[in-house]
Amino acid sequence: MIELPGDLPVVERTAVRLVVRDARGHILLFHTRDPEHPRLGTWWELPGGGVDPGETYTETALRELREETGFVVTVDRLGPPSWRRRASFVHRQRRHLQDEVVMTVRLDAVAPDVDGADRLDYEVEDYFGFRWWPVGEVVAGRDRFYPGRLPELLTPFLTGDRIDEPFELWS
Template identity: 45%
Template structure:
């Protein structure tokens, strides 16, 4: 049951495109994020992506989001159809967010490019702290927080071509810490 503070927050529901971006060495790009105004949240490493704007396709949203968040330019041909679907609810900047996420694989040609931040919006400039290319083994061995929280458990299955449909994830690091 939601507490009173959560119950009074406006709910924003949106469709989101995310990507497992792989370089030529099969390393995964993850972005370290947090909420600048909420230091209790800490940070997590998330898959790049974001909201699908009106009239935009999943593919075009990913192309735009990758360019804005990282400076990486990809073509539609590099983006595979989404085969990982999930819903997540979390608090962010004074609102409650319900996201319907579709995750695709994006394969880059060549080595991992340098990540650029020139096109990030104001929230991304303050809430996106770092970017790093991870091996699957590093993700599995890490004690860091990941978004999706299930990334270490599901990444290999997703990359092997399995279609994944997750239930609702309630993003609550405090609850996960208490149950760890």
């Protein structure tokens, strides 16, 4: 059984995270903060979000990609949900407990601009930048990432390994 801090009300959900790769193989990460928890500082995170009732992982991936980036892709651009994880983090006065899958998305363009016009209000406040990272820079990165083990697990994930990551208490 996972022991969570008793700091905030807990919200449990299922989510999809996306490793979005451009034509060069660079990875899209959002520079993120939580204005309600400045102690957390800033970090780089994979796009993604919660699965709505009745949605499949694929439907969530396509919707979240469109909402957070403006990219519209077809199902054949998605990889399988082969990285599974459970994590907890603080966000907006709640403690999230999430079962997540991570999928790849392949784009034809090189470093396309992100269009956040369809983002939710809190995403507009939280995401204050983005960057297309070479995989090697993520792997060697000293920045803070979400998922926290992204630098360690990115290469095995991209080479096709199935990953069942243990629980991460991120914040």
